[in-house]
Amino acid sequence: MKNWSLLTLIAVAVASLSFSTAPAKTPAKKKRSVAAASRTVVFPVAGKSRILDKWGASRGGGVRRHKGIDIHARKGTPVVALADGRIVERAHTPIGGKTLWLKSATHPWTAYYAHLDKQYVTEGQYVRKGQVIGTVGNTGNARTTPPHLHFGVARGKSWVNPLPFVKNAPKVAAKTSTKKKATAKRSTRGRKARR
Template sequence: MSVFRKNIVPLIVITAVVAAVLTYFYRPEYFDFIIQPSARSIYERSLEKTPGQLDQWKKLTTLAKQDSVNINESFSENIITSTRSPFSAGYMVDIAQGESLLATVKTDTINSSWILEAYSLNGDLLQTAVATDSLMTILIRERESSTIRLVVQSFLELTDTTLLKIYKQPILEFPLAGKGNDAIQSFWGVARDGGRRSHEGNDIFADRGHPVVAAADGRISSVRDRGLGGKQIWLRDELTASSHYYAHLDSQLVTSGQRVSRGDTIGLVGNTGNARTTPPHLHFGLYRTGGAVDPKPYIWKIPIPADSEILPIDSRVIGSGSGANLRNQPDANGGLLRSIQNDRLTILGNAKDWYHLRTADSLAGFAHKSVIKLIE
């Protein structure tokens, strides 16, 4: 009996392995809960039985990864895609140290049929969108400056009206409760003491006693009352691997070693230290390995872009007039890609008064509506 068991156990194991391999080969979706493939991989798997469509899809992906349009301001684009003209485009976005990047795709359908991805310039996939009902979102927080390529692509058999938004936000909370950009009245690098030193922070003005809040979750590393900063608080923030410096306070409401949450009141605005002759304000500084860095990108509030009105769209479009130029941004000051006078074009979408276009030789860019002629 023991000999039988010794022989049967390896046979069972081998049979199970073979069964698993065959199942994965014929029904790989059964293993998705283990492998957790990307939305792109799952969709490409669904196209394997139609090689022509799979080839079309991969060519559209390649186009998007080669696009060089630049989005440096808050951006909103209307996209109308159809089975005749699937959408595929790429967007280059520069992120400063201290900024976070948000990209959202809002669709008319609950079951999203879109791909939204972020890549490094080396082509490494950094993140795929998180889908919630009809909204897909990417959020990237960067500790260092970088350039991100966003790829947006619709499924082939899709007719949809879609709103794409790309914008940046500061990583940190604004350090004065209820205040914003206008309260910053002295910036990084301004000369101090007759030019003997430069300003290593932002001065944010408010009435004496105005609440100063923690710009991030963290631990209070020091509470001091001395030197140029007068009454000051230091907060260690792991999110940005930095130390926050709150100076010239009238009152300190925390103790060294205390854990605080983003938005907690930690002190009150004053003018202690070398600010005795100035109106009350907070000096907010940020220190990382190597010294102080400009805190402005970390706290500067950027407006979320409003929805763009939809421009007329037609399948037959040409560039019209000597001023018909394709640019790398939806702006008259955007970099000139080339003239598109009399060129046949495909409309990808529109950002306010600018059409997002692709030429017959696959170059993508923006042109103002005044130089685009729709042919019925």
Template structure:
């Protein structure tokens, strides 16, 4: 009888522990898989309805305070859905001084994707696994963009720092012009 009760107690403990720790372990394994994948050479458009041929390369443009623009601004109507440019894990949703309402995601190659100046968030939360094309939020002009038309500031950060997303959104290196118009 003692052996049965001890086995039952251990089983209940293991089930409870898996219920609490299982999601964290699965996300940890997925994060390791993302980090081991190659960084993408092309990305999906992060603003619904915008075509790559309509983008302007604002990478490294001068900004106030002697800083350079570490991303690309994608202009659209306020409230236009902002989409995950790649699969990944939501690292953070929140607010900061420059970006206003922002979402940070971990994507393939360990790259971090930054979506800023959002007018609001969808139902995503930190720790959530998302697929490419998932709605993360909505185009706005929060943070230091209050005096500009609504847009998404989209940035990509690799292990060595900021990466220009413009060529990746235009189809990436080696992609033909037909692919860059999707």
């Protein structure tokens, strides 16, 4: 009888361990793919910028959730292709304003750029990682907000948090335009002449 009780106790213990609930973990393969992506892309805004609004923040009075990140920078700051790929859509919509969709050539996702001030590429155009494709703005429903890039990532028909893809990505240096350089040279010459 003692053996029977001991066997029952062991069986119950083994069964209870198999039903314990460990916290759900992100599959290792998915973690590796996001980490690998962050090493093969560049940050979507060149030069000085900062992320203010993150994934999941309330929008529309709590009606919807933010499906991207907002990267704030001065209006006209260059926006770059974070990876090699093709511009699959260029649009001007009431919500996103001037938008671009970039289908990565090497990753299973599409990047979404919204509220652009300028769009420098055309639909169907192949772009290289780091290439300037537009500039930061506040078009669409961002007309009353400070200039920023709304940046999103879609896998198929599902939005995913883009922050892990870009938070450790290197930034491309912002280049001063020829027009700005010429203006700066003229104003410097004028100061020297006045001295």
